[in-house]
Amino acid sequence: MKKKIAIVMGGYTKESVISLKSGKEVYDNLNKEEFEPYKILILREKWVFIDETNNQEYPVNKQDFTVFVKNKVLKFDCVFNAIHGTPGEDGILQAYFHLLKIPYTGCHFHHASVTFNKKYCLSLLKKFGVNIAKSIFLNKNQFFCEKKILQKVGLPCFVKPNRSGSSLGISKVYEKKNLIFALETAFKTDDEIIIESDLKGMEVSVGVISFKNEIKVLPITEIISKNDFFDFESKYSGESQEITPARLFPKIDKRIQELSKRIYKILNLSGISRSEYIIVNGNPFFLEINTVPGLSKESIFPKQLKIAGISLSDLFKNSIYSSIGWKEN
Incomplete structure (x- = not known):
C-alpha cells in the first residue's frame, strides 16, 4: 500500500515564497507509484490541505494533524x-x-x-575547535556600548537576527553611525541578534546528507555575490554566481569536506543540511548551517546533488524511508 506523505510548506516568514517552490519540487519528484503526496500549506492564518x-x-485538524476530505479522515504516514x-x-x-x-524528515x-x-550553534562548535568570526550577542532592551562592540568586532561588521534564515534582517x-539602524533592523526579525566581524x-556552501546509511558530502559550491554580500536577493533573484565544484586546491577542498562531515556528526544531524563558510588564507570559518535548505530549481542544494549523481527522487525516497524506519523494496 502506498504511503501517504504530507509535504508541509509555507511558514511564518518571508521565506514562505521559497518554501512553496521547494514543496513543489518535492511533490513533483516523489514517485507516485510508491507514495501518495499531499500538499499541506502552513501559514499563521491557516493550515490547509490543497487538493490539486x-x-x-x-x-x-491541529489536534491530530488529520484532514477531513470527502467524508473520510485522511491520516499521514510521514x-x-x-x-x-x-x-x-x-x-x-x-x-x-x-x-x-508522526515520522518527519530531517533532523530531530x-x-x-x-x-x-x-x-547556541556557534558557541557549541567553538568548543570543538571550529573557527568562527569574532562576535557579540545582544538581547532586545539589553544595555550595550557601541564603542566596546566595535572594538571587538571592528568595521565593517555584520548585524544579524539570531534566529532567521535566507539572510533576512x-x-x-561600514560606519559607526549606521550601527544603531542595523540593530533596529535586525530586532524587527528577532529579539536576539548577533554582531560579527567581517571575514x-x-x-562556499557545502551540502551534507544521510544517504543509504552513509554520511555523504556533496560537491562544494563557490559563491560570488554581485551585491555587497550573499543576501536574500542574491540567493533567489540571480544576483550571484555559483560555481560547483568550487575552485579550490584539493587540500583545502578535502579539509572543508572533512570539517563539514565532522560538524554534521557533532550536531548529531540526520537528513539533509547545507553549511556556509568563509575561507580566510586557506582556513575555513563556519558561518551557519541550514537543516531545511532550499530545494527549488534556483537553489544551491539540488545543483550539488546533480553533480554528485544523486536524483531528487532518490534522495526524497531515502529521507522518507529513513524517517519511517522501513526498508526499501
Whole structure:
C-alpha cells in the first residue's frame, strides 16, 4: 500500500515564497507509484490541505494533524518538511509531530532548535575547535556600548537576527553611525541578534546528507555575490554566481569536506543540511548551517546533488524511508 506523505510548506516568514517552490519540487519528484503526496500549506492564518484535483482547500485538524476530505479522515504516514525558517526549521513543528508520533524528515526537534539558533550553534562548535568570526550577542532592551562592540568586532561588521534564515534582517555596517539602524533592523526579525566581524575570503556552501546509511558530502559550491554580500536577493533573484565544484586546491577542498562531515556528526544531524563558510588564507570559518535548505530549481542544494549523481527522487525516497524506519523494496 502506498504511503501517504504530507509535504508541509509555507511558514511564518518571508521565506514562505521559497518554501512553496521547494514543496513543489518535492511533490513533483516523489514517485507516485510508491507514495501518495499531499500538499499541506502552513501559514499563521491557516493550515490547509490543497487538493490539486479540484483546487480546493481543506482545513487541517491541529489536534491530530488529520484532514477531513470527502467524508473520510485522511491520516499521514510521514511528513516531508519543506518549510524554511519558523516553524519548520527551528524545531517547533518537529516537536509537534514528535508529540503526535508522526515520522518527519530531517533532523530531530532538539537538534533543529540548536542549529537554527546562531548563538547556541556557534558557541557549541567553538568548543570543538571550529573557527568562527569574532562576535557579540545582544538581547532586545539589553544595555550595550557601541564603542566596546566595535572594538571587538571592528568595521565593517555584520548585524544579524539570531534566529532567521535566507539572510533576512541582515545588514553590513561600514560606519559607526549606521550601527544603531542595523540593530533596529535586525530586532524587527528577532529579539536576539548577533554582531560579527567581517571575514575577507571566499564564501562556499557545502551540502551534507544521510544517504543509504552513509554520511555523504556533496560537491562544494563557490559563491560570488554581485551585491555587497550573499543576501536574500542574491540567493533567489540571480544576483550571484555559483560555481560547483568550487575552485579550490584539493587540500583545502578535502579539509572543508572533512570539517563539514565532522560538524554534521557533532550536531548529531540526520537528513539533509547545507553549511556556509568563509575561507580566510586557506582556513575555513563556519558561518551557519541550514537543516531545511532550499530545494527549488534556483537553489544551491539540488545543483550539488546533480553533480554528485544523486536524483531528487532518490534522495526524497531515502529521507522518507529513513524517517519511517522501513526498508526499501
